[in-house]
Amino acid sequence: MSLEELRAQNKRLTVEKALELFIKNGVEQTTVRDIASAAGLTERSVYRYFDSKADLVLATAFLFWERTAERVETLVSEKGYQGMKGIEQIDIMLRFYASLYMENPDYVRYILNAETALYNAGLTAGIQTRPPGRFEDSNSPMVRAIHTGLADGSVSPDVDVKEVYYNSYDAILGTMQRQAMGSTDCDLEGGSRMAHLCDLFLAAYQGKI
Numbered sequence: 094m095s096l097e098e099l100r101a102q103n104k105r106l107t108v109e110k111a112l113e114l115f116i117k118n119g120v121e122q123t124t125v126r127d128i129a130s131a132a133g134l135t136e137r138s139v140y141r142y143f144d145s146k147a148d149l150v151l152a153t154a155f156l157f158w159e160r161t162a163e164r165v166e167t168l169v170s171e172k173g174y175q176g177m178k179g180i181e182q183i184d185i186m187l188r189f190y191a192s193l194y195m196e197n198p199d200y201v202r203y204i205l206n207a208e209t210a211l212y213n214a215g216l217t218a219g220i221q222t223r224p225p226g227r228f229e230d231s232n233s234p235m236v237r238a239i240h241t242g243l244a245d246g247s248v249s250p251d252v253d254v255k256e257v258y259y260n261s262y263d264a265i266l267g268t269m270q271r272q273a274m275g276s277t278d279c280d281l282e283g284g285s286r287m288a289h290l291c292d293l294f295l296a297a298y299q300g301k302i
Contacts, residue, residue: 100142103132103134103138103142104142106132106133106134107128107129107132107134107139107142107143107149108149108152108153108156109156110128110131110132111123111128111131111149111150111152111153112153112156112157112203113131114127114128114131115150115153115203115206115207116197116199116200116202116203117199119202119203119206120150120203120206120207120209120210121206121210125139125140125146125149128149145214147210147211147213147214147216148216150207150210150211150214150216151211151216153207154207154208154211157200157203157204157207161193162233164193165186165189165233165234165235166234168185168186168189168234169234172185174234174238178241178242178245178247179238179239179240179241179242179243179244179245179247179248180242180247180248180295180298180299181247182234182237182238182241182242183235183238183239183242183248183295183298184291184295186234186235186238187261187265187291187294187295188287188288188291190262190265191265191269191287191288191290191291192287198272198273199273201266201269201270201272201273202270202273202274204266204270205270205273205274225258225259225262228254228255228258228259229255235258236258239254239258239298242298247299248298248299249298249299249300251300252297252298252299252300254298257294257297257298260294260297261290261294261297264290264294265287265290265291268286268287268290269287272286
């Protein structure tokens with residue numbers, strides 16, 4: 094293995110271990126020393142790869158959303174969307190994202206912690222891969238499903254689909270974050286709340302509300 098390959102391997106390992114620790118323990122509570130130890134490296138070595146902890150947080154955000162995108166593409170492949178109407182695809186996709194964030198509250202807390210840390214470091218603009226990607230140039234399964242729905246008539250042409258697209262992601266993630274952080278007094282079961290949100294946005298794509 095060349096020195097360049099070893100460096101790339103160590104850098105990737107550092108990001109993977111950092112993501113694990115950030116999810117498990119929180120971004121603020123995890124030190125660079127903790128990450129170096131988990132990766133079998135020295136703290137000095139970590140700083141050769143990343144100028145600051147914030148840069149490392151940004152790298153973990155890319156990795157997290159990269160893995161999320163891979164799961165979405167796997168879902169699309171397994172479901173066999175060919176032949177489905179666009180609105181049916183959107184329905185599956187909305188509920189997938191809702192369940193993705195709900196399956197592990199630590200994921201949701203990580204997203205909030207990472208975004209807060211990046212905002213404080215002035216690096217929020219660096220996140221380009223996280224959902225929702227820019228509607229205009231995204232080739233994500235959700236955007237493809239929306240265009241399919243517009244073409245087959247299952248999505249209303251009178252609806253501002255771009256607005257619904259962004260609002261659906263923000264509402265799903267925002268609700269999950271409030272639940273994960275315990276910042277809501279609502280006594281409703283989380284899954285039913287997310288199902289209701291998905292129903293609302295599905296109706297919005299059809300122009301029913």
